[in-house]
Amino acid sequence: MGRTPCCDKDEVKKGAWSSEEDQILFDYINKHGHGSWRTLPKNAGLLRCGKSCRLRWTNYLRPDIKRGPFTPDEEATIVRLQGELGNKWAAIASHMPGRTDNEIKNFWNTHLKKRLSTPPPALPSTNIKIEGDSSSPLATTTRHIAQWESTRVEAEARLSSLRPGQQQQQQHKFDQDYYLKLWNSDIGKSFRDINKVQKDGRGGGGCESSTSQASSLTKLGSGSVDDDTLATTTPTTTMTKTCSAAATIKRSASSEAIHHQHEVEGGLCYYYEGMEETKPCHLDVMMSSSDSITSTTNEFTNYSDTALKQLLDIPGGSGMDFLEDESDDFINFLDLRCV
DNA sequence: AAACTGTTCAACCGCGTGACC
């Protein structure tokens, strides 16, 4: 007793939809609702399978669909939910208004999965360039934030892929994975503490995720920022040894490399190299007001004077060599930097 | 300029499931 076919395959059209077909389907559903998908094609005058109509509507024609590339926040959400829910694309999509399960699934398969399965040859840390003098406080701190954000997303993705209780059992993963290593290092802890301080100190703003915090901060780096202005408006504080766990590390020779940048609506989008692929780092919002730059920078610099100023401009090939070093040299190095 | 290779994503396919008869 087999299943009756959903439609006569000889009489239905397959393949890409034409704009005329789209219009017919769109108009019909707007006017009548979709009703029974099985009978819709006949009623609407389309030579399509009902299934095909449903797919076209839900994945493409639906008016509430959000188009365009995934934002870093969305990317982080997908990674987190995929770790929690597995390949339940519809469930994941239900947490992301305007995104379809198909779109999320495709994005996962073509971007995220690949990235998570391939150990990076190097952190993206040294290849981000901020317009203007790259040695300026703004450029440095912004680069650190962007670097950290990349690392945080990668580490969280790996952590979320482990089921509860597995993390202890899979200590070896922490030992072998660059991002997890960094995440668990003193540097990572330092940076997480900073984020925590930021959250706690803001009162009422505590619900903001670290992702969005960092994302908002990364916006600093994309504008045509006047470093002279920043130099005069950015308060400086005395660095103390409280930052001993964080690293001030000299910029590597390749730090000025940037793959390319291009203008997008509202600003510039930078692309950098460093992982297995070139990808947008989403420093993508042009700050148009110097006042807003200044105020955000002031807020940011309060933290950047400790670890924020110091993270992730890591020397050497993999950039993670320091993690291999169990000696005191690294800490000594940090201490020297922090005095 | 052409051939080849890799990537992306819309669309298809088959299966599971719940509702209905």
Next chain:
DNA sequence: AGGTCACGCGGTTGAACAGTT
């Protein structure tokens, strides 16, 4: 209770496009 229908889901495919040689 069992058969059928309709829908939704996840895996897979393949056309179109981009990049490289």
